[in-house]
Amino acid sequence: MAIVVTSIDRPDPAITARFAGLGVATVHEAQGRKGLLASYMRPIYRPAHIAGPAITCEVAPGDNWMIHVAVEQCQPGDILVVTPTSPCEDGYFGDLLGASLMRRGVKGLILDAGVRDAATLTEMGFPVWSKAVFAQGTVKETIGNVNLPVIAAGARIAPGDLIVADDDGVVVVRRIEAASVLEKSLAREDKEAKVRERLMAGELGLDIYGMRERLAQKGLRYVERAPEE
Amino acid sequence: MAIVVTSIDRPDPAITARFAGLGVATVHEAQGRKGLLASYMRPIYRPAHIAGPAITCEVAPGDNWMIHVAVEQCQPGDILVVTPTSPCEDGYFGDLLGASLMRRGVKGLILDAGVRDAATLTEMGFPVWSKAVFAQGTVKETIGNVNLPVIAAGARIAPGDLIVADDDGVVVVRRIEAASVLEKSLAREDKEAKVRERLMAGELGLDIYGMRERLAQKGLRYVERAPEE
Amino acid sequence: MAIVVTSIDRPDPAITARFAGLGVATVHEAQGRKGLLASYMRPIYRPAHIAGPAITCEVAPGDNWMIHVAVEQCQPGDILVVTPTSPCEDGYFGDLLGASLMRRGVKGLILDAGVRDAATLTEMGFPVWSKAVFAQGTVKETIGNVNLPVIAAGARIAPGDLIVADDDGVVVVRRIEAASVLEKSLAREDKEAKVRERLMAGELGLDIYGMRERLAQKGLRYVERAPEE
């Protein structure tokens, strides 16, 4: 009825390490504006910023049993991704599971549902991106798949895909695209650093990006005063 | 048309005091997963953690008049619970009412509506759990009951019931069950402390809770690699 | 098709300066409970508090092109107001545009949509009130008006109107009413200071505001015990 895949491919750790310094917005843009999870996925504390390969875990609504199974599949540096089979805000995860994941070196949790023990998890420094903070308890009755591809918060995540999460939300990079997206992200960062310098020096985006002509072609007109209504 | 009950029964203060150290998730579990308010009830600052008997106050939408009446019924250690008769996010409560409640020794406010003066209330250290932060003003035209049972954020709260609120939300414990829920909560805490120790030592929940056999019975299989799609 | 108005009237800077110390709730009440933006407009960090004249900017859904145009129209002390022509939570604004606005002396951004680079904007100390924090990128294809009146988060804002924003949300004051609203706001603050003093001394709002008689007339009764159900 349900399976746990015990061996998954992860991106090159050297690549993953370099993603840790890249923002979600940068990575999302660099890979062609795809892979973003829904805007309701918010960190329980800020700032928070992690990157690592996904362990995926499917849970029934109101039932966190499979998280216990998934914990065993996590290796140091991994990020656990948990998603219910239908929308649910129950508190699937608390400080005990947090302690267990920290002990295993897991970097954080992406949970398309509710989290509880938010204060303790914050003190512990274990970052969680979730749909809600909610104390509602769950049962342990229904099995589900671990390490098969899932849809979480509107994005498809396969085990071993690279997750990047920061204050802006969560993005997933396909494992086989990790190297190329890294390169494009770094290039984008370089370019943005140069633009930032020019903006700080007082130049306008309108001029840096050469937008004025195209705006005029589209029909933008400048007038000193608003037309009489 | 509306009544104010001036004399209510409160739980034993010694019991209330011991709830102050217990988390909402723990109490909610200990009493059989009931009594939780909806997940939209969020504290205006974090961390925040209070426990105390409820003074209940019913208000009309967009009308905070009865809060002034309820203030007088509050005693030191109480928690004021305010709920509109139909959903409303207006700013029913601000720093003046906060000052008045603090002066009376009230521990905090549970408000199934909007709060305003959030910055000042935060500075003052007066905790509020609310549905929204919103400056929208209210009128003073319609009376309502004080200290009759209410439904707030989906939970039934009677005056004198015990409220516990922390970063995870808000839970209500029936007054007559306060002693037994305290006992069960403390037992749960003890048990969790032992589990936490074992988790920190590297044991897995799967083994601590003895889940492996039942998972297998339900049909969970471990495979090294995902089946070909 | 679209116009940019380059010359707008702003309120007297001396008046604007005095609004900077006034809370949104106070100003909203003082002007007769109007001009408040919807409760979903939240600051990316707290506390935050700004006041200044509005530069208004209309954008297409998922398209932030016109923000670049609007930046050029901003003067020191201004507040940029951006609103999409239909609801959208995309990340219209990030740290580069933030850097550009800070360089021009702009005090903050009111954005009825999503913002990204929230961590960097927080570090920079550039306050943004928005509907969402979301990394989703935008295109630059569609023109729109700058410095014509807009509806943002349910409120009408004309260029040069005074914006006040704090932890409670955002309020707009019509430019021609700025002086009178300032006066009423200061009067309200004085009055509230006196009430606060009396509350801190232990008096009740019921007495300070003389509510008891009217409550009784409306039918409020005090009973010692709840009637038997």
Add this chain to the structure above:
Amino acid sequence: MAIVVTSIDRPDPAITARFAGLGVATVHEAQGRKGLLASYMRPIYRPAHIAGPAITCEVAPGDNWMIHVAVEQCQPGDILVVTPTSPCEDGYFGDLLGASLMRRGVKGLILDAGVRDAATLTEMGFPVWSKAVFAQGTVKETIGNVNLPVIAAGARIAPGDLIVADDDGVVVVRRIEAASVLEKSLAREDKEAKVRERLMAGELGLDIYGMRERLAQKGLRYVERAPEE
């Protein structure tokens, strides 16, 4: 762990029968504007109008097992009320359960969750008020109480309480208040019939209800033209 109460008190059938002709708005007003379920409870087809005593059933999120238990407790004329222990939109109920309830003479279902087989239930003429129409399946793993008081869509419903549901939503009348609420509802209907007649004859509510003086006292002024802005 969970109990089924097999013997409950119902209102006098003669009283229940007379509620069948009364609208939800009328009953809600007649009993002092209480007992209304949340506005998200909508009928799957319109028009629909039922009244009858409640059989209450508590279900876990994503788990409809207890509905099968509750069916057995239903008698002809009853209305089944089902509510999850935390918010859930899964499809707890379909045409098979509908057939079973119809066979038993049950008048309809109030479901604070999702329903499925909406087309077949509509054809069958079995009315359902629900939070959602959603095909999502549920499991049968967790037990819950039947015929204990529940909170459904924000209202408290005890077994044997009278439910009235129509196109405007759902209202609950406490069993012991059924007779008096019936009387007040009928009186209200009579009064409204007379007002309707006068309105149809062209009189205004302003005059029928004698509102003009009080409006003037509150400060309402009539002007021919809007003041210059």
Add this chain to the structure above:
Amino acid sequence: MAIVVTSIDRPDPAITARFAGLGVATVHEAQGRKGLLASYMRPIYRPAHIAGPAITCEVAPGDNWMIHVAVEQCQPGDILVVTPTSPCEDGYFGDLLGASLMRRGVKGLILDAGVRDAATLTEMGFPVWSKAVFAQGTVKETIGNVNLPVIAAGARIAPGDLIVADDDGVVVVRRIEAASVLEKSLAREDKEAKVRERLMAGELGLDIYGMRERLAQKGLRYVERAPEE
């Protein structure tokens, strides 16, 4: 404190009459994609289609008093627009007010709140566009303005502006633009009729609108098979 403007300018009735046959989408496009109310404004029955000048009415949350005042200001052919000063879903309007408006020849109601007696209003054939159907009662305590400009469901509506409402929602046309928007709407209808004919004959929009070249310029490529992932 509040005023009722008794004399407003309406569009030429001949123009209004011709809008009655035009769809909301057509009018919205014809006037440059502005003036649309939020998507949550839905008709209580379908199909429904009306056009007429607006009488505007501001109400407090949970308080429908001013609707009674506004009724008197309505003339045959008018459309009443009611909006609360902060968001509210209460049932402000029912069949009695509906009867009163029908008697006066009013064409329908635009209500940025809840409506009740939906079944009776449907039978009567009095169309209402609202945010919710909800039986929740309201009080009569607070005055507000009638026939001053309002913001309803995110759009600004001045008294005498032209409202068009159909199954797609509600749009407002400024009174002074009514004639020109009518002309543009009719032109758009003509154009669409011709396009429809060509589409029915099997031509593609791609060819009718000549889109192929611009798509190619933007970088769209046709491939027979999807690239290997």
Add this chain to the structure above:
Amino acid sequence: MAIVVTSIDRPDPAITARFAGLGVATVHEAQGRKGLLASYMRPIYRPAHIAGPAITCEVAPGDNWMIHVAVEQCQPGDILVVTPTSPCEDGYFGDLLGASLMRRGVKGLILDAGVRDAATLTEMGFPVWSKAVFAQGTVKETIGNVNLPVIAAGARIAPGDLIVADDDGVVVVRRIEAASVLEKSLAREDKEAKVRERLMAGELGLDIYGMRERLAQKGLRYVERAPEE
């Protein structure tokens, strides 16, 4: 930048034809409770029931250009699936595009956004499942992929996958699983027909499914009267 795949594999038409009589709930259950789109996807009229292979189309927020491109890729019997790259409720689709699709023999539209001309589409009998009905217009500026896999309303849909939609919502069946899911769905229907017969004869689900023993084992107890509170 974007591609259109012109040749896709569709399921065997004989299989597709047999799905047309199967409900969404049945198919969803038969394939192991997967593939359901979110509950907000609702038909513009009821009843409506279609089945066919998906043509997938990705659009930018507020931009319907690619729908014109996708129309050309549709063959008789297909179902067009349109999804924005970030959430949007604009009216991407109206009666002209509907006429074009009907002319091509397309069975219906699945649109994770808004639709307009709902009345005309209803008259035409062209079924649309959408997130909203909204007249808001869109631009034609940004290209996107046609016939690559998409995420729509939380489900992954590849071109050529089988879509089934009815009053309960929308489900997707992977193309290569269509035959086996058909078989399981028909088996489920047979089984349900037999259960329905027994239910109509007065048997209880408790007995038909043999639930009593397991309920007792889980701890369910029957009591005649509710325990004293």
